[in-house]
Amino acid sequence: MTPPRGRRAVIAGVATSDYPHLPHLSEHAVHGQSADRALADAGLTFADVDGFATTGFFPMYATGVAEYLGLHPIYFDETNSGGSSFEVLVEHAAYAVESGAVDVVLVTYGSVQLSQMGRRLGTGGGGGGGFAPGPAIYDALWGNTLVGNYAMAARRHMHEFGTTPEQLAAVAVTMRHHAATNPQAQEREPITVEDVVSSRLVADPLHKLDCCVISDGGGACVVTTEERAADLPGDPVYILGAAHATTHHLNLSAMPSLTVSPAAQCGPVAFARAGITPADVDVAQLYDSFTITVVLTVEDLGFCAKGEGGAFVENGGLEIGGRLPTNTDGGGLSACHPGMRGMFLIVEAVRQLRGEGGATQVPGARIAVAHGTGGMLSTGATLVLGREAP
């Protein structure tokens, strides 16, 4: 679908909030700080915003954040697909501006889960009730944890394809290598494969260092039209293609195969809509809640064949100059993971395409992919972004 002349969707501004520890800020203030910075980056103000999108863990969340920010938008969206939410919200925002419904959609994210909840997220629960509404009860009675779900996917991947703990560890090592150059990153001390596989097991076969950090933080981006962006100071980044998919909710027993994530559905659709192939991608920002998440995603997006993800990520495969430079900010494994990290993927992808990647800039990057994963490998959402108009 080609949008009307001049209305092609672009990202005109991006920002992250301060991170990773914000005990002095409320959750909504993190949205505010992110919004201020992204609008300034775009050369716009709140008065220019006619659409707003965000999501959180309460119904009518976007309405509440709009109220806090003093926005009265005529378009809003709070689609929640977990960690992939912000890729979905930006896809929707692109459709909204391309259709002519609105001109400027502000998308924000804010979380203070580290300050509010401490480090228990991911290793609590499994007790049924509460967070297990309706059919979610079936997998909720067994003391499984968020980490445990991804651990079962990792175990199955090892069984089917011979993937090793050391290959999974290579993902964490590369993310830490990238984080070392990010002054905001939560963890910056270099680690080795041996450090990862000798860190304590949280849920076999995933070790502590196979798991993301837990942070405070947020970010924002501004989606508008090519025509509007032409009057703004910065270079826009084009939204070339997008798609999302889901296979199940909280019941891992309902996932058709533990070694195939929803990225296998939405990745090829997003690439086709963008008119590209995986070989055209210069830099990737891939949701890295756990090391296995990245291995599944590089396979499912078609960067390598199913089962070859372990070999793909080894030996610097995800480093600058490697097979697919990935998570150039240090990712959720080392830089920052406030719960739904998808916004950070978009911000870093845009920075790379604008040549603002600093020490981890991929030289001449023209096409970037941001792929979010939500729930228990339940949802996937792919954005293909480009420096040039298609």
Added chain:
Amino acid sequence: MTDRTPNATDERPPKPRPAPTPDADSAPYWSAAREGRLVVQRCTNCGARQLYPRDRCLVCRGPVEWVEATGRGTVYSFTVIRQNYSRPFRDWIPYVVALVDLEEGPRVMTNIVGCEPDDVRIGMPVRAQFEAVSDEAGIALFAPVSGADSGADSGAD
């Protein structure tokens, strides 16, 4: 064996395993397990078998009926939980959470009991055993078919 001994430092009484609240879809499933029977749904139109319980067949959208399962299955994947802050589970650490493929086809989440966590393997044959968790609900746990040693040589890791 799954260790259900409370932490020495925790003097509160042991917290029971959580119990599901049966609804119109699930009541026959939980009540059968309460009686020590594992049941699955079978489509009266196309014969497909499924869990979890739904109001229709996921293959052809036809009507479903309840049929008795053998209680036999194999481990599709598993993890050993070594960190969980929630009671009662933190008192059981380490314990095994697994997905088991039933002989009839459906896949269920469960705990593997009756062997050491390190002896569980993918492909390992297991059989259902039952635990009452409320007056109206029971749940199916799974144990190795031929005792504590059967896991050691069944299936590659």
